[in-house]
Amino acid sequence: MRILLAEDEIHAGEYLVKGLGENGLLVDWVRNGLDVIHQAASIDYDLVILDVGLPGLDGWEVLRRLRPAQTMPVLFLTARDRVEDRVKGLELGANDYLIKPFAFSELLARVHVQLRRGKQQELEMLSLADLEVHLLRRRVERSGQRIDLTAKEYALLLLFLRRKGEVLSRTLIAEQVWDMNFDSDTNVVEVAIRRLRAKIDEPFDTPLLHTVRGFGYVMEQRP
Structure with missing residues (x-):
């Protein structure tokens, strides 16, 4: 603790x-x-x-x-x-x-x-809109449909859900998920974001993970 x-x-x-x-x-x-x-x-x-x-x-x-x-x-x-x-x-x-x-x-x-x-x-659970993460079972669902994530994708999703509504910089994401100092020459964060979106957003009508240009990324439900 x-x-x-x-x-x-x-x-x-x-x-x-x-x-x-x-x-x-x-x-x-x-x-x-x-x-x-x-x-x-x-x-x-x-x-x-x-x-x-x-x-x-x-x-x-x-x-x-x-x-x-x-x-x-x-x-x-x-x-x-x-x-x-x-x-x-x-x-x-x-x-x-x-x-x-x-x-x-x-x-x-x-x-x-x-x-x-x-x-x-x-x-118990972390959730946003119809996206749910059941922490004890490490199970991710959206609209009742199970979503399989890699360990890093899961860690990335938890970071966003625990800080939903907050714009997270690439530097902070790299430090929290990969425990590394951010190197501007690497695209590890962008690749991970793209893969996570492909699983939790693209198959569904409403996107939850958004890019804030020049600042980073935010997970929130928008009108």
């Missing part, structure tokens, strides 16, 4: 990284709001722990930008203890809200709850 921690106070950040790490969690720690946006766009995190009082972009604005494109759980960990602040955080799309100072055991329990919920939701 990989967590993104956004905390600008050094002592608190070191304490959380150490404590969560000792409990088997991999933690990436950033100290400003812009880095949260960048990291969340590059890595598929299982949970974001977010302070409100971040430099650059505060936690409210970070969450506004993360939602609705990013669906990973977000837990606010902040000294903002007013009821209005808690309500605001939840209305913006946070999954939980914990006030500082806190007991680490309570934070850890809340983290595990969010990780379990996220895992349970992911284990």
